[in-house]
Structure formats: structure tokens, C-alpha cells
Amino acid sequence: MKVFKRGMLLLSVLAALPAFAQVSVTVEANKPGAVINKNVYGQFAEHLGSGIYGGLWVGPASKIPNTRGWRNDVVGALKDLHVPLVRWPGGCFADEYHWKDGIGPRNKRPVKVNTNWGGVEESNAVGTHEFFDLVEMLGADAYVNGNLGTGSAQETSEWIEYMTSDSKSTLAEMRRKNGHPKPFKVAYFAVGNEAWGCGGNMKPEYYADLYKQYNTFMKAPREVRPKIIASGGNDHDTRWTDVLSRELKGRTDGISFHYYTLPTGNWKVKGAATGFDESQWMSTLERTLRMEKFIQDNVAILDKNDPDKKIGFYVDEWGTWYDVEKGTNAGFLFQQNTLRDAVVAAMNFNIFHGHAERVRMTNIGQMVNVLQAMIITDKDKMLLTPTYHAYKMYVPFQDATSLPVNVANDTPYTFGSSSIPGISASAARGKDGKLYVALVNTNPRQATDVTLNVTGQNVSSVQGQVLTADAMDAHNTFQQTQAVKPAPFSARAADGKLTVRVPAKAVVVVSVAG
Structure with missing residues (x-):
């Protein structure tokens, strides 16, 4: 089974990103919702x-x-x-x-x-x-x-x-x-x-x-x-x-x-x-x-x-x-x-x-x-x-206290006659006061660039973890207990904009710094 090497998952996304309409995720931090029990x-x-x-x-x-x-x-x-x-x-x-x-x-x-x-x-x-x-x-x-x-x-x-x-x-x-x-x-x-x-x-x-x-x-x-x-x-x-x-x-x-x-x-x-x-x-x-x-x-x-x-x-x-x-x-x-x-x-x-x-x-x-x-x-x-x-x-x-999230310009994941959202997202203000964002890329073949915005707050960087692997059915065994595990994930803003590249078939959870 092939898996991403740890070094490949130390993602720091800077300015060299494609010049097309990217998926935009906006967190409305000024509109707190219900507590996530x-x-x-x-x-x-x-x-x-x-x-x-x-x-x-x-x-x-x-x-x-x-x-x-x-x-x-x-x-x-x-x-x-x-x-x-x-x-x-x-x-x-x-x-x-x-x-x-x-x-x-x-x-x-x-x-x-x-x-x-x-x-x-x-x-x-x-x-x-x-x-x-x-x-x-x-x-x-x-x-x-x-x-x-x-x-x-x-x-x-x-x-x-x-x-x-x-x-x-x-x-x-x-x-x-x-x-x-x-x-x-x-x-x-x-x-x-x-x-x-x-x-x-x-x-x-x-x-x-x-x-x-x-x-x-x-x-x-x-x-x-x-x-x-x-x-x-x-x-x-x-x-x-x-x-x-x-x-x-x-x-x-x-x-x-x-x-x-x-x-x-x-x-x-x-x-x-x-x-x-x-x-x-x-x-x-x-x-x-x-x-x-x-x-x-x-x-x-x-x-x-x-x-x-x-x-x-x-x-x-x-x-x-x-x-x-x-x-x-x-x-x-x-x-x-x-x-x-x-x-x-x-x-x-x-x-x-x-x-x-x-x-x-x-x-x-x-x-x-x-x-x-x-x-x-x-x-x-x-x-x-x-x-x-x-x-x-x-x-x-x-x-944590849930926060509204709006996903714009999403690129659907399509296979055959079926199509689902390409990005699943949620956000919340943790008990520690930090803002947390979760992103899921449903596409098993293609990474997705996501621009992250927070209303009323500048976003300078994000830091957290990513979980992904090469194969759709990658799994841990008693011979390879660490084949699939989280790795560090980070990204910094460039020119006032923070864009993260979410790998194919990946789960990303990050805290947001202003």
C-alpha cells in the first residue's frame, strides 16, 4: 500500500497558485450559533x-x-x-x-x-x-x-x-x-x-x-x-x-x-x-x-x-x-x-x-x-x-460554538452520473477561544485550492493536521499500523489572501490565526 510520505504533507501554501476562480470558504465569526454538544x-x-x-x-x-x-x-x-x-x-x-x-x-x-x-x-x-x-x-x-x-x-x-x-x-x-x-x-x-x-x-x-x-x-x-x-x-x-x-x-x-x-x-x-x-x-x-x-x-x-x-x-x-x-x-x-x-x-x-x-x-x-x-x-x-x-x-x-460557513465557487466532485459537493466545511469557536475550521475534499483524484475568509478578521495563517493517503482504501494493519495517520498542515497568507491546498480525499482541521 502506498501512502503519502510525511514530508509531502507539510503543506505551506504561498503565492504561486493558479489564477482561476477558487473555492471560497467564508466563516461568519460574528454570528455565533448553537454550541456543538x-x-x-x-x-x-x-x-x-x-x-x-x-x-x-x-x-x-x-x-x-x-x-x-x-x-x-x-x-x-x-x-x-x-x-x-x-x-x-x-x-x-x-x-x-x-x-x-x-x-x-x-x-x-x-x-x-x-x-x-x-x-x-x-x-x-x-x-x-x-x-x-x-x-x-x-x-x-x-x-x-x-x-x-x-x-x-x-x-x-x-x-x-x-x-x-x-x-x-x-x-x-x-x-x-x-x-x-x-x-x-x-x-x-x-x-x-x-x-x-x-x-x-x-x-x-x-x-x-x-x-x-x-x-x-x-x-x-x-x-x-x-x-x-x-x-x-x-x-x-x-x-x-x-x-x-x-x-x-x-x-x-x-x-x-x-x-x-x-x-x-x-x-x-x-x-x-x-x-x-x-x-x-x-x-x-x-x-x-x-x-x-x-x-x-x-x-x-x-x-x-x-x-x-x-x-x-x-x-x-x-x-x-x-x-x-x-x-x-x-x-x-x-x-x-x-x-x-x-x-x-x-x-x-x-x-x-x-x-x-x-x-x-x-x-x-x-x-x-x-x-x-x-x-x-x-x-x-x-x-x-x-x-x-x-x-x-x-x-x-x-x-465549541458553531459558526456559519458559506462555500462559494465550489467545484463539484463528479463520477459517472453522480455529483456531490467537492468541499465539505464547518467552523466553530473552541472553548479555548480559538477559531477552528474543518475541510473535507471528497474528490479522490484531485486536490482543491480553497481561499479562506473570516468576517471581521484578517487571516494570517492556519495550522493543524491533514489526514490522507495515496489509495482510496488505504488502511492500517498489524504489519503497518502507521500507514494512515495525520500529519502537520500549515499555510500562510500572501498579499492579504490565505489559500490552502486541500489534497485529494483528505480531511483537514486547522486553527486560524489573525
Whole structure:
């Protein structure tokens, strides 16, 4: 695999640039918008394949260095991403998960079968206490997904009490006996998952009634009560958002939404993670851009039914989904992760930033070894994926204030009969006071020159990182763990104008100096 040499990525663009109408990106720094909630960069860890067992959890007795069973190398890498939030235990797994199976001595917990993912044995070694160990190590908030499908309102009510009560109730005392004297901090709790599908094949009206029943009996003290999330729709179906935002007004903090990007759009033959041609580069990017319209349509409904904007729109499952790697268990959803995935991630970040007022959380599927993972492991080995690097480059956007961005004279990227914007961009004022700009060049063959303007401010230079490579499917392996990684990127103004050359198929994040 060929990759850019580091020296080629030390880009300082000066005056010798082509004399034609360039793409112009203007940041309206004097018009601050909504804060980009840090939870837009949330993660998802489901009991699926080696997403938890082996990838994250190895157990206290493992020879792989760990802290209370969680891998030190993986936890350390995730901490570098400033992971704000982790969703657990599913996914489809959540609606068959009974929380009492996952407490008490691990050697006495019941062994079940994971009927959703691979039909493998589920030891229940990772349960409530282990999960909160993980999020506490990460410094993240906990998003617990409750069991609506095979559970009950009583079971959910008791789990909430077990996690949050500081009383002397039997359940609170049971938590103390199991090793956690103080209540757990549960930031979010979802009532079921994908109720339209694996969570019960329900209609939204029926789910809304069940939600109200469950919600009625979640009696955590007000000061520690989690924000409650309703399980919403997917793709272009807005009925769930419409029904739930009307029926659950005042009872829910957010409505979830799921959308995965498939190169082919065909769930039976999704497309390969590597070895693809430019037609599938284009189809993947074209399909991921549908996220914009999905969000717009759902937000329009929320604005009608919830004009006070109390209900958030939570994209709590998203990412790329390809055919599994050959020779792996089809139920484990393991796929390689390439530069294309990093570009997809960055394009979605830019979309989410543009809807920061309503999109207050997203959770990519998934954190380790599953679908569009941050990290891939093999026994004691670990590597960081291109998607991991995209997340790390965008860390300054967590809790930053979004700023309007106008792109003019854009040169569309065209392949065959398909055409998409050539440049995707977003900007924000970070918590550190700096102005950050993100640029994505969707064209895999051609660099693009971009003139950067900031209203009310002279731009003297930019400095940050770029992520790119020679091949569309460039990826890291255990033989070449550093094949795709960010490199320094900088540019200086010439004659009062700052122009940056964004390489083909690249993600660039820079801070702007006046």
C-alpha cells in the first residue's frame, strides 16, 4: 500500500497558485450559533462479536495489561479521544438483556446465548458495575439502553433504582454489597432500541403508549434522574419523530434516529470495505450525505411539534456498514476501516455541526472491532483506524460554538452520473477561544485550492493536521499500523489572501490565526 510520505504533507501554501476562480470558504465569526454538544462525538459499545469481550474486556486475570478487566491500551487510546459518552449494552442486544444477570460474582452469573449476534455464549462477565468502571476510567458519561422488548416496566424501574438510589432500599443495599457504595451517575437512559425492528416490530403509536408506561415508573430522585430517550425511526421514515414528539411532549429529552451508510444500499450485498473502485467511493459518499436531508426533515417536524426545542434529535447509531471480512463470523460485523471511513466520519461531523441546536448526541457504531470502529484488536495487539484519527482531529469541536460557513465557487466532485459537493466545511469557536475550521475534499483524484475568509478578521495563517493517503482504501494493519495517520498542515497568507491546498480525499482541521 502506498501512502503519502510525511514530508509531502507539510503543506505551506504561498503565492504561486493558479489564477482561476477558487473555492471560497467564508466563516461568519460574528454570528455565533448553537454550541456543538460534546456528545455529538459519543461512542457505542454493544455485546457483539469482539466489540466488548477481547476488544475492550479481557478480565482481571488476563496476561494482557488491564485495569479491573479493561484493556489498558484500548482505554488509553480512547481517553485520548476525550470520549464524552458511551452507549451500552445495545443495540438489538439491549432488548434481550436482563440486568440482574450481570451483577454479583462473575463466576455465578448465568450464561446466555446472544441470539442477535452470532449465536455465541454470553457470559454476562460485563454488567452494570463493569460498564461504569469503564466510563469512569474514560471520564465519560453513561448512556444505558433499557430492555423494552423482553423486559418489563418493573424490571426497568428496579434497574434505575439499583443504579441511582442513595436510600437504604434492598436494591440500593444490593448495589453496595456488589461493590459500589455511592449511586452510579446515569446521564441518559433509553426505553428500548429500534422498536420498529429488532426491538419488537411495533408501530410508533403502540411504542408511545409503552414508553409512557415505562417512564411513569422510573422514579429516580430528580437530582440524579437520567435524561430519558425515546427509540425513534430510521432512514427517510419521519413517522416516528412525528408521533413521538406529539405523544411524548414533556416526557422525553430526545428521540433517537439510526442511519447506516451502505455503498450499494442493498442489505444483502452491501459492498466491500477494501478493494473497492471509484464508483463505490462515490456511492458511499453520496449515500452518507443523505444524513443532511434526514436531519432536516426530522428537525422540521420537531420544530412544528416542539417549538420550544426541548426535545433533542439523537443520531445514536450511524456509520458505514460493509460486507464482513472474509473468514469471519457474519454475526460479528467485523470490517476493515479505511481512509474512506475517515472521510465519511468527517462529512457527518460537518453535517451534525450545522444542526447543533437539535442534534445534541450521536453515537457511531461502534467503538472497537465492530463496523466503523475506532480501534481494531487481535489478542494483545491493537491498532488505531483512520476513523479514530478523524475523531481525534475533531476534538476541538466538542462543546465549541458553531459558526456559519458559506462555500462559494465550489467545484463539484463528479463520477459517472453522480455529483456531490467537492468541499465539505464547518467552523466553530473552541472553548479555548480559538477559531477552528474543518475541510473535507471528497474528490479522490484531485486536490482543491480553497481561499479562506473570516468576517471581521484578517487571516494570517492556519495550522493543524491533514489526514490522507495515496489509495482510496488505504488502511492500517498489524504489519503497518502507521500507514494512515495525520500529519502537520500549515499555510500562510500572501498579499492579504490565505489559500490552502486541500489534497485529494483528505480531511483537514486547522486553527486560524489573525
